[in-house]
Amino acid sequence: MRTLEVNDIVVHYGLVEALHGVSFKVDAGRIVALIGSNGAGKSTTLKALMGLKKLTSGSLVLDGERMDTSNAAQRVSMGIALSPEGRRLFPRMSVWENLMVGAHTVRSSEQKKKSLERVYELFPRVQERRQQMAGSLSGGEQQMVAIGRAMMSSPQILMLDEPSLGIAPKIVSEIAQAIQRLNRETGTSVILVEQNARLALKMSDHAYVFEQGLVIRSGSGQELLNDSFVQKAFLGI
Template sequence: MPMLDIQDLTVSYGPLEAVRNISFSVEAGSIAALIGSNGAGKSTTLKSIIGLVPAARGRILLDDQDITRQGSATRVHAGIALSPEGRRLFGRMSVQENLMVGAHGVKSSQVIGRTLDEIYSLFPRVKERRRQLAGSLSGGEQQMVAIGRALMANPRLLMLDEPSLGIAPKIVAEIAGAIERINQDKQITIILVEQNARLALRLSNQAYALEHGEIIRSGKGAELLADPVIQKAYLGV
């Protein structure tokens, strides 16, 4: 039984179907990648999973429990966290204050303290800048804080929306390494949405390519890396 099972999901913005009858599953402990061009439906899929936009049709199952009509807060308490596209930090709050926003639903101060230490170990430069205003950080540093804020919710399923967007290659490599450690060391299941298809497919166990709100290819990350259609469309081969 997969941790997450998406069944015939359709999400609409008014008359526009941004996601159309997609089905996919995510195994516990895996990294699943959603790749595709702008407007393919990747971010909408994540927002629907966490409850920010409603499903028009279909079902979302977490550990075989139907969460399709549950609110976002209930889904967060069930163990889902999202690091959104564009980072969305509070620029006039300190780095540590931004991180603590992610822990608002965690009752144990011990768990909060331990998670904070883990984030500072994962991202040493976040620890160095913990008292700085988040708005004063570089884009890459802000992305690290955004991922850390999502981790503060102590999730079982972490969704990362475009973590490499607009970030210097050296920092992208750091973040990619952190994603692997989060998955392997903390045993957190990850859904990775990326326009950087090569990076996403290299990191992922499972991968799904979306176009115009529909899944056009699926398989292991390595399989899609070798797929001529994917190579031509997304990898510049």
């Protein structure tokens, strides 16, 4: 498994600086949560890690090697995958076809088979609906497919952007349990961006609080659950 270090990264959208020097670390085999209000820079951070947003400055180090000069496709080959906010499935393609899109960098048929079996094991509904058009699924089922698609490249670091957004609580619980099981059984590291701060902190080994493009607090999930600032700002306590 791989360790990722994010060192003082700055990212711009045109003239607007969205990240002002963000630093954090994802230790191998851990679940790390990024929490904060809308517009705090969490999704931008994931895009930067995936190679979808260019760094203005700073560095990304994977197992001691700089990776910030690589593109998104190369980062998939390095073992990084992103399940984006809003799912972004191909609605007129079948569930199986959407999953196979996530395996486009995998040359081994045996590896594709193993990855598909893992997706079906974690998300039985996805297997049941594998021949359906993705656009015909419920929001929760689509989210399962989106996560499964990201899993198809057998990532060592899986990034999830708002996996609970707009989904019924029962399905959110199923997805959370599947993510934790994947982490526990395979050692896959998870970076979780999640508006449901309570859920994210309960799931995570370590967490970082974002505000206006900066990391303003960090600690274990339990420590931040007990932090008075976090309780007032994000937990309604």
